[in-house]
Every structure is written in C-alpha cells, then in structure tokens.
Amino acid sequence: MKFFVSTGEASGDLHLSYLVKSVKSRYKDVDFVGVAGEKSKKEGVEILQDISELAIMGFTEAIKKYKFLKQKAYEYLQYIKDNQIENVILVDYGGFNVKFLELLKNEIMDIKIFYYIPPKVWIWGEKRVEKLRLADYIMVIFPWEVDFYKKHNIDAVYFGNPFTDFYKKVERIGDKILLLPGSRRQEIKAMLPVFEEIINDLKDDKFILKLNSEQDLVYTENLKKYTNLEIIIDKELKDIVGDCKLSVATSGTVTLELALFALPSIVVYKTSLINYLIGKYILKIGYISLPNLVLNDEIFPELIQKDCEAKNIEKHMKKILENLPEIEEKIENMRKKIEGKAVVESYADFLIKEGKWKY
16 A cells, blocks of 8 residues: 655644554555655655755745645646555645645546645635545544534544644753744744844843754854853754743744643744735634644733734743743643544554555
8 A cells, every 4th residue: 555645844744754653563565655854754754855845934935936836736646647646645734735635636536635634724714625625534633623624514533633642741850941933944034033132131041942953053143152042953842841941932833742741831923024914814713822722722822923022022931930830730721632542543543444455
C-alpha cells in the first residue's frame, strides 16, 4: 500500500510524522511519498518536495506564490498518475490542499483522499466546507469539529488530539523566560525586535530564545551581546520548558504544546497591516490561540498587532506569575477536553483499514 502525502508547514509535518511512525511500526509494506519536511523524512517518508520552500504567511504572500504552487500541484498529480497511487493524505495547509483536493478528484476518478486536520472553516467561513465534501474522509483533532461537520451532513472521524499522546505536564524547576518567535521568516523578523526590548528591560531575568533551524540565526546578530540570553536550536521543546517559569510565543500550534506541557504563556502575533485587516474582517471567533479556543476561555493572554509591544508583554508576565494556580487549573481542564486513548494509533489504524490495499 502506498500513500501520497501533502503538507506545507512545520506543524503539519509534525502531525504527519506521528502518523507515519505509528503505521510503519505496526504494518508492513506501507510506503509514504510526497510533500513533507524533516520530521516526516526521519520516519520514512520519501520526499518529493521539502516544505521549506512552501511556507506562506498571510494573504499577500499566498498571492505571490500562486503560480509556483499551481505548477507544483500539477507535478504532484502527474506523479500520482504515473505511479498509480490510489491513496492520498492531505495534512492541514488548506490554502494549497483544498485546491489540490479539487484537482485530484477532477482528474482521477477512483482516488481515495483522507484529509487529516482540515482547514479551520469554522473560523474562516462555512462556505468552504462544500469543497471539503470531495474528501472521502475528514479526520479532525478537536471535538467541536465533529459537531460542526455534522451540522453540514458530513461525518468527521475523531479519536482525540494527537498531542495528548506525547505532551505531558513538565515539572518546572527553573526561572527562565522562553521566547518563541515562530517558524516563518516573517514572524521571526516581526517578533525579534520586541523580544530584544524585553531582554534589555529585564536584565535580572534569564531568557531562552528557541529557533527552529540554523537558518534563523541570521536574524539574531543584534541579540548576541546580551549575557542574559541563551539561543537554542537543537533541543526539543519538552527538554526546555522545565527550565522556564513562563513563555512568550507567537501564535500557532506551539501554544497548544506549551499548554499541554503546563507552561503558562503569553500569545503574541504581528503581521502586515493588510494581512491584519483582511484577517480581522474574515475571522469569526474571539480567540486565535488553540488553548483558548479549546476551553472557550482565556487561558493565555493574547496580544495581537498594536497590543504586541514590550511594555504590555512585561505587564502580562507579572500578572501571570501572580495568578499561577488559576492558570494551571484552566490548563488542566483544557487537556481533559481533548484527551483520547492511543490517539495516533487510532488514526493510523483507520488509514490502513480504509485505504486501498494492493497485493
């Protein structure tokens, strides 16, 4: 059995890697090939296109890369036809994968498509759900998504959130402040000046700046002069949070990871004015971070755009440290809402059961 896979960002690559590892550890003669990153490659995915060239942040960047991505979609389609692949797994990356889904279904009559972690249409507009009907299976990772799709007469597969299999509460023994600027170039460039101001203001505190790759070091030249800052690349998040009392993190999947590790955090985000205005117009919800969305309550403060400035972040740091018991209780309640039993194995078993075997 062979699966073509398509994801486009670090979080999707992480989720895909969990899935591939679970399948390959328990089933023989199952192969994965397609568009993914280093984590999935490590677990055995044959990479046709590395996601490092695909990451897009915001609406204007998506427009610039439209022609490139359209060309890639047709290249992947031809590969699937040439190799007679009958199973496709789409992981997140809705801006590309929804279009790719339509293309596949128009071109290959009997292709079977699993959409794992579909785009958040419950945020960005319910009309987009109609395009997702083309997928043979919708596999979601948050409980409210089941009800959302049911409302639209679509059955969604849900076993729990995969992160709860791997992310457990970490005992905090250190007093450092963890800074997470994000994985995209635009995010890093937007947040590092704000982080530098905080590091300079709070000279008695110790900071850890965690980057995703060595390529990101090019943006840190101004930070090397600070003796109260350690820059880390090659450590996993779980190996760092125990040394920290709180974190400041760019909005993204990492905020859910931090909540499951039980590290109190502040969620920050900055983007271009045009992206912000478009997003503000389209966005249908009150929160942007996953922990707050899960609980439908503020677990982590969210400081977006003009609110995302050093003095404001420092004020919320102090407030968090004064209200730790309340925050920790909310974090625990959030975990309970998305826990499942052997979540990744359940999704992996579902793929094998419903995929097309060839003997």
